[in-house]
Amino acid sequence: MDRVEAPWRWLERLPPQLARFAGQWRGKTIADLARERVDEDPGFVALIDEGRDLTRREWLDEAQALAGALHARGFAAGDVVAFQTPNWHEAAIIDLACAIAGLVLSPIVPIYRDAEVTMMLGDCRARALFTCTRFRRYDFAEMADRIRGDLPDLAHVFTVRGDGPNDFAAMVEEGRSLPPYRPEVDAAKVKLVLYTSGTTGRPKGVLHSHNTLENIVRKSYEHWRIGAGDTLIMPSPVTHVSGYANGLESPLIVGTRVVLMESWNADEAVRLIERYEVAGTVAATPFLVELADAARRAGTRLPSMRMFACGGAAVPPDLIPSANSAFDNLQAFRVFGASEVPLVSFGWPDDPALAARTDGEVVDYEVKLVDDAGDPVAPGTEGEILARGPSMMLGYADAAQSAAAFDADGYFKTGDLGVLSEEGAITITGRKKDLIIRGGENISAVEIEDVLRTHPQVRDASVVAMPHERLGEGVCAYVISEGGAPDIAALCRHVQDSGLAKQKTPERFVFVDDFPRTASGKVRKDRLRAEVAALIEQEKTSA
Template sequence: MAARGAMVPRATATTRRVAPGRLLSRLEVADECFRDTTRPADSMNIAQLSLDNIQEYGEYVALWFDDRSITNVEQYHHSSKLARMLQTHGVAPGDRVIVMMLNSPDVMAAFTATWKLGAVIIPVTPMWTAREVRYLMEDSHASMVLTSPELAARLVEAAEGIETIREILVIGPTETPGVTEIADEIDSAEPYTPMFAPAPDDMAMLLYTSGTTGDPKGVILSHENLVASIDMVHRNLAGIKDVRTVSSLPLSHIYGVLVMNMGFRLGTRIRILRAWDTQAVFEAIQELQVNRLSVVPTMLTYMLNFPDRDRYDVSSLTNVGSGGAPIPEAVRVEFERVFDCTVKQGYGLSETAAALSGYRPDEPYRVGSVGRPLPGIDACVLDNENRPLAPGESGEICARGPQTMRGYLNKQQATREAIIDGWLHTGDIGHIDADGYIYITDRKKDLIIKGAENISPKEIEEGIYAHPAISEAAVFGVADERFGEDLVAAVVLRHGASATETELQSHLSGYVTKFKIPARVVFLDELPKNNTGKIQKRSLRDQFADLLRNPAGRLGEPGASNPRQVGSSDDRQN
């Protein structure tokens, strides 16, 4: 094995370089378009995926962004020039590089460039405030920041007085003082050709994820974790070809990183959106004849409720994969009916490099299930005493496999609590049936304890979604003098629809017992969401904490409140 810190020698071109008729004349990469045959597989750098993609598929248009089309060779060329520029500015193996940008080819290039150098990428959601980013900078000991002009001032504010931050690099013109513009440097740089050969447990990515309490936790993912995740998903999707998709999943989120890396493995053609834009998604599906989408459930709701959806030809769409949160069955069924496609959900966490369970392409969907464990992953259900439970019994979903994180940075106690005897405790409540299919019913933190009884919000939400007037719904618990905690439902109505609190409570009586019917229904213009579109129940709990203790503050009519969106992140992928 190459020693840690070593650069991989150029490979000998003994196999085909590109598909017939494809040329690499723009890029002098003939010798590096192959994985080095002298390097053991377990030392693979995750950046090697981009070179393997060129070898496997030849040169093809891989990306569309704004009015540009970009081939896979051109994108790798750009990544190599960015790597050279980062090296010139002092980035070395093991250094930690913060990347905070809206989705773009530059963000994708930043991943490849950072990994080629053996450095660690820290992707940060553009929604984070300067205070949140400052905590991350201090905790991670990052040395370099890469960003775009519109975010430069916030990062300068965040980095003030932090000695470990050597430089803030900006791709594009900016008048922000204290930063370095690098677009011209990238254009004139010589491509950086070596590929760092990591040890399997070398850190590749540090991904910060927030919980309900405390500071964000830095999830340590190694090259081995990321490579294993891609291999597992690829094996599960055996036979998938000619993938055309549109991606607005943020590349600061593990789900977006998984889709990006799988794009290399599958030879995917992708329209990149800076952020979710429902009309732009419909336009891309029609223009590029998109056949597969990776989404969170909220995006399905946006598409269903888009008033001009019938103007677009989306007949090419055949498969939708949903993650990030449980998908309401009513939404899944309606989406399949309206768009004549298949919708299945998968499951993963930041702590599992986004990979835990899913469906094979030809596998029938089981209502409520997130599929079976991916190849190479073991899963079980444990009780509060870490004892295994029988099929069908409810407890905490736990998993183990080579994709499991190395731990949380600077948080040894949290790591010990999350990984016990080799099993990652996901914090998700559910069960596994006799055939191995996983069912997630709730997050531990979302369970509502009313009068000493544990209540799952999911079953109540499913009932609410069955009402024809409902677009979005979230059920959560707030303090109550009688029961200790009682239920509140926050809902968003479909455009032009109407409903009342009493009507919805009566509707729910056909789905759950009276004890589980929410004491109050709050009608909102929108639900607070994170950058992936996942509903943030913590924000709702905070906003309506005194709702049942303060009768004057009770809300039960449409339009009564509209909480502002929050930028916190909870990176579970089910």
């Protein structure tokens, strides 16, 4: 099989912004750590999903077998392997197999469809895709066959929970009879390319090494006092940075046990927490509210739960104390981070007041806030948040995107606005990025606008975030129509037929003659956001 050159070939050495932190890394891959965990306690059940309890020994043995099967098919260090599955234990085995073999893993969220999946696989030049067959009445294997012709680098499509010789289970069995494949793997090399929506329709491939991800999991768990033997529950997708790091990797980095939830259901979460004496989770803010309500309905105060790190959506100040009141020992707190800079703040597990009104304590990063000119602002003054530290990304897959992401001192420009207090508390006040954060899921407004503009009755479109009672933010489209207002149902079908994920379909359309604009002609999206927020508030008041 011909070698495929990774698009991040420009990244030949450790970027200077990260080199200054190299002394803080342990230099171990999760394959190294998995072997250590097996030596400690091979029978410890490290991972639980609806189908299986997976011990450390089983996890390592099956990952080693899968690594051998991939090597037998011609895969070598640096090749990209993507996976698109729900929160299944097979994802953890694929992750560890790639670490053993020195392969680069690219998780793809299951909500994505043809347009996004084709773009991501093509951008990272993936040589293989592990995909579930059917999930939630959608045929993922059929989608993979449909898009494969547009992806010349995609040599293999492997199924998960399917059948045949190219199914995950068959490959593991095949690999058991092969000689162990254990190449030397450099922990400083790229191990993950994770796509995150930006302000343009083109996704950005975030590159992490073994070192950067191991560092953030280890240090955040130390801060939260979560250690070996503790059990976490993971409802967040393991194809997101939070679900990936805390769901698939923490059992090997820290020694935890993780209960994976295929999909979020608060009542089921209560049952699982009680059954497995779960100590905590890292999840989207709406889950905290629903968990508290479900616990009250069930008449339990979930005494085993000690921590809930929440983020990914706006958090009203009264939400944390209200949720905490439903539990005996739980301290919920807000955290702030991004795929590029995971967990800039670790939260305030010991200070309920600061946990409620700020987005956490900056622990393992250097942070500065700057004005539009890039100059530092005074403490307590709003500015754009820039961060650098040992857990930040190596860069983006695209060299030009990467160069634009950092300032001259190696700080990543988050695009988020906030204030930083003298005691190190960071509070998010808004964001410069044109993103909609719907239940913790980043949605690019630009890609929806691009699709809407292809409708014959849409002259222009501007998509903004609007308040959503449960998910934090929803999708609102302001539309300048051509030849009369289009039928809203037809516009929704037009967006869905484009191949975009269903939740990118606008939930509200507002038809206007023109958009508010700056003197240079740029659309004033801040005014559109304020307008739709006021409209929703008025509707609630008059209801």
